[in-house]
Amino acid sequence: MTITLKTGADIAALRIAGRLASEVLDMLTPYVRPGITTEALDKLAHDYIVDVQQAIPAPLNYTPPGYIPYPKSICTSVNDVICHGIPDGRALKNGDIVNIDVTVIKDGWHGDTSRMFVVGEGSIAAKRLCAFTYEAMWKGIAKVKPGAYLGDIGHAIQTFAENAGFSVVREFCGHGIGQVFHEEPQVLHYGRPGTLVQLQPGMVFTIEPMINAGRREMREHGDGWTIKTKDRSLSAQWEHTLVVTETGYEVFTLSEGSPALPAFISASKT
Template identity: 90%
Template sequence: MTITIKTGADIAALRIAGRLASEVLDMLTPHVKPGITTEALDKLAHDYIVNVQGAIPAPLNYQPPGYTPYPKSICTSVNDVICHGIPDGRALKNGDIVNIDVTVIKDGWHGDTSRMFVVGEGSIAAKRLCALTYEAMWKGIAKVKPGAHLGDIGHAIQTFVENAGFSVVREFCGHGIGQVFHEEPQVLHYGRPGTLDVLVPGMVFTIEPMVNAGQRHMREHNDGWTIKTKDRSLSAQWEHTLVVTETGYEVFTLSDGSPPPPAFINT
């Protein structure tokens, strides 16, 4: 599989799709509180994407080879769920953490992003995991520039996470994105510097580290989608979509409600 290099027109379309995906999370933010079900959040997101944005929720009925069709419009991964949690009728409780992963298709182009939310009053440990995972994503983003390697991104994330005493999930990774939901390259969140593909302007991909408070190992739920930590420890994830530019990178999945980048990005 080859990596598709996006044109200026492609990038303009991806910029719009990315912003729309982030704006779904902005809309959901005030609703993420104790007592709401993830199913209710899914309905809010679905209606907003379809009726307000005039877009399509990419996860709905998405079916990679070997999978059953995904039944909802967003992914909601609560507490020990690493990724691909299916919204259901269980209410969020005070102290839960939840990743909400949104992908929209606008005019044929995908925008993909996710954020962590702490429901009500979270524990110090839960807040630290979410904050550290956010920093880890940006440690990877900061490595993006022409001539760098994909391995540089993974190495930056892995060393930062493991030095803090957490672990990086290895079975799932970031990915190229465009008119197809998942393209080449695969963007690992661990690795060695100077390895894997060289970054060139026009490459578009996600960086989306999944970080566990305990061991990195996972187990698959019997619904065929939900992935949980094997040791039942908490897991967190953040995701942005970006393009390699002539001088560095541009993040597509930013909106008015996006958390600000860490201080080390602005210096």
């Protein structure tokens, strides 16, 4: 496993790309309402990334080994879709939940982030899942510092989610990121403390737990990308990109419209 430690100049460029990705979600937020299609959200995002940000939507035509080219500029995963939902012509309905996953490339560097949205008036159960998943992501982020281990991150997320009665998807994980969309290391959202890779300053990766209201098992939808819960239960995901600093971490994918930090997170660390 080769993990590339980023330089100060690299980190400055990643900081810009991360903020831009988050600002796409800020822009989309008022449009996520009953009646809009995920295809319309994709067009809004594409045009904003290309025309306003002068950047590139990384998912468009992205073709990892074993996959067909991804046909859209963002991922929109609705209700029981765990990840990689392809925007289409179906309208969002009152009570839906949707994850919007944005990755931009700016000056060769990637910024990757996602948020959950509750469409209209969501159920108490749906809002609880989204809120707990957000906190689970930050429970993992809070473990990031030099000398800690990737297993510490996964353990924090897993224990928090499972103690709340949810399950953690294991087939997909966070990842290193830089001038390449997906690099080493893989960042599992479950595990044991003190295991796997030890963190060093300059490591850049995403933390992006996918948490299900029901069982953790998944099924492939058949379009080559979309992944759903096997038991058709709701699934939620949040994602940030961060760097390990000398004293802790810095999250790149924060912007003015980002949700408030959980009470247990010290603003000075981010």
